[in-house]
Amino acid sequence: MGRVAEDDERAFTELVRRFQGRVGNLISRVLNDRENTDDLAQEVFVRVFVHRRNYRRGSKFSTWVFTIAANLAKNEIRRRVRRRNWFSLDALTEVLSDSLPQLADPTESREAGMEREQLQGAVGRAIATVPEKYRLALVLRDIEGLAYEEIAEVLGLPGGTVRSRINRARSMLQRKLQPLLRKQDAP
Amino acid sequence: MNRCDQGRRLFGAYWDDEVTQAEREWLESHLAGCSGCRQQYEQFARTLETVGSLPRTDTASDLPERALAAARRAAAVPDRVAVAPARPLWVPVTAAAAVLVLAAATLLPLIGGQGGQGGTRGRMALGEKPVAEPYLLHRSSEPLAASTPAAPVSTLADSLFDHSEDVEFILDPVVLQRGRAQAVSNLPAGVQGEQTVISF
Numbered sequence: 001m002g003r004v005a006e007d008d009e010r011a012f013t014e015l016v017r018r019f020q021g022r023v024g025n026l027i028s029r030v031l032n033d034r035e036n037t038d039d040l041a042q043e044v045f046v047r048v049f050v051h052r053r054n055y056r057r058g059s060k061f062s063t064w065v066f067t068i069a070a071n072l073a074k075n076e077i078r079r080r081v082r083r084r085n086w087f088s089l090d091a092l093t094e095v096l097s098d099s100l101p102q103l104a105d106p107t108e109s110r111e112a113g114m115e116r117e118q119l120q121g122a123v124g125r126a127i128a129t130v131p132e133k134y135r136l137a138l139v140l141r142d143i144e145g146l147a148y149e150e151i152a153e154v155l156g157l158p159g160g161t162v163r164s165r166i167n168r169a170r171s172m173l174q175r176k177l178q179p180l181l182r183k184q185d186a187p
Numbered sequence: 188m189n190r191c192d193q194g195r196r197l198f199g200a201y202w203d204d205e206v207t208q209a210e211r212e213w214l215e216s217h218l219a220g221c222s223g224c225r226q227q228y229e230q231f232a233r234t235l236e237t238v239g240s241l242p243r244t245d246t247a248s249d250l251p252e253r254a255l256a257a258a259r260r261a262a263a264v265p266d267r268v269a270v271a272p273a274r275p276l277w278v279p280v281t282a283a284a285a286v287l288v289l290a291a292a293t294l295l296p297l298i299g300g301q302g303g304q305g306g307t308r309g310r311m312a313l314g315e316k317p318v319a320e321p322y323l324l325h326r327s328s329e330p331l332a333a334s335t336p337a338a339p340v341s342t343l344a345d346s347l348f349d350h351s352e353d354v355e356f357i358l359d360p361v362v363l364q365r366g367r368a369q370a371v372s373n374l375p376a377g378v379q380g381e382q383t384v385i386s387f
Contacts, residue, residue: 012258013251020246028244038247042254049258123237142238148203167199174234181230 001061005052016045019062022144023069029139030073031080032128040076044069066146066154070136077132119180126176134169141166190217194224198231 003011024041028034047068048055055064127135140146140154152162194217200206201214218225247253 009255013255016251016254020250021243024246024250025244029241034244037244038250038253041246042250042257045250045254046258046261049254050261119237120241123234124241127238138238142235143241145239163199170199170231170235173238174231177234177237178230181233 001052001055002057004049005055005057012045012049015048015061019065020045022062023065026066026069026139026144027073029124029127029143030070030135031076032124040072041069044072047072060150062146063150063153066140066144066150067156070140070154074132074136122180123173123177126173129176130169130172134165134172137162137165138169138173142170191221191224194218194221195227198228201228202232202235 001011001015004015020041023044024037027040027044028037031037031040044065048065051068055061127138130138136155137151140151141148146154148159148162148166151166152159155162157165194214197206197210197214201211206214218228
């Protein structure tokens with residue numbers, strides 16, 4: 001990052017290559033939108049470049065880039081909710097509830113791979129129905145594997161608030177997925 | 188709070204391996220004896236396992252090049268909100284105007300004088316009425332009483348200068364004596380009048 005701050009373009013492309021997967025995954029999981037992931041990830045790295053001189057040497061780059069990505073994702077969620085386009089939480093809830101009985105019915109999913117894919121799709125949609133402030137903390141912790149302290153830094157929140165949000169998010173997610181998991185457990 | 192509630196509150200910390208040894212032992216013994224909590228924890232763990240095993244989203248392989256091109260474009264166009272506010276235009280304009288006015292005020296009398304004449308004479312050449320300069324009637328070092336006989340108050344000028352054509356304020360020198368200001372009196376002996384001291 002020090003080289004990027006000194007306008008080294010090769011260092012910048014290397015940095016993008018190294019972090020594009022994690023940044024893209026975070027955005028994709030928070031927004032549940034793969035189509036626009038590349039554009040949003042690109043926007044994150046453009047901001048990294050534009051504000052490269054604001055980066056504090058010695059601090060963790062992943063924390064900084066996740067902070068930018070989280071802020072961008074939050075803005076995007078709010079923009080979409082304001083516009084009330086396809087990203088409607090109600091619509092997502094409906095999609096999720098429609099998909100659960102199909103997933104739970106073993107006769108309709110003959111291949112295990114397809115079932116797993118559908119399960120993952122349902123979980124992804126379930127995550128998208130968790131309120132934004134809980135969702136971001138959940139994705140950073142349980143998908144990106146960040147430490148609580150780092151999440152607190154990314155979100156600009158006290159450690160206790162982060163723990164509380166992650167616990168709430170996990171409980172919400174468990175409740176949403178409970179019917180699916182119960183039916184899968186049934187013989 | 189019953190034991191099951193207590194146990195379920197520890198699920199998150201237990202999953203993150205952030206419980207104390209005592210909490211771990213207590214929870215594990217509770218889960219071994221409570222089928223409801225055990226089932227709850229299994230669902231909790233499966234939920235988080237599924238979340239953690241979601242496939243990673245692939246990003247475009249040419250993203251670094253695209254990001255670089257976009258970053259170059261963004262860097263070429265300054266932010267709409269400047270980090271540091273630019274100096275307002277009126278500052279240098281006003282400064283330049285002030286310098287010009289000062290220069291004109293300094294140089295005009297010299298230029299207009301033509302041959303070392305004073306500013307007043309320069310203005311006279313332009314047809315303006317000259318302003319009479321005040322002249323001293325007497326010096327304070329020469330006692331009035333000695334050279335001029337005491338005159339009636341009504342005919343005595345109330346200032347050292349004849350300002351019949353002009354008005355000018357004269358500040359008398361002030362002498363400090365033991366903390367009290369006293370103006371040097373220039374009134375001739377025997378003349379009655381009030382003296383005002385203005386202290387600064």
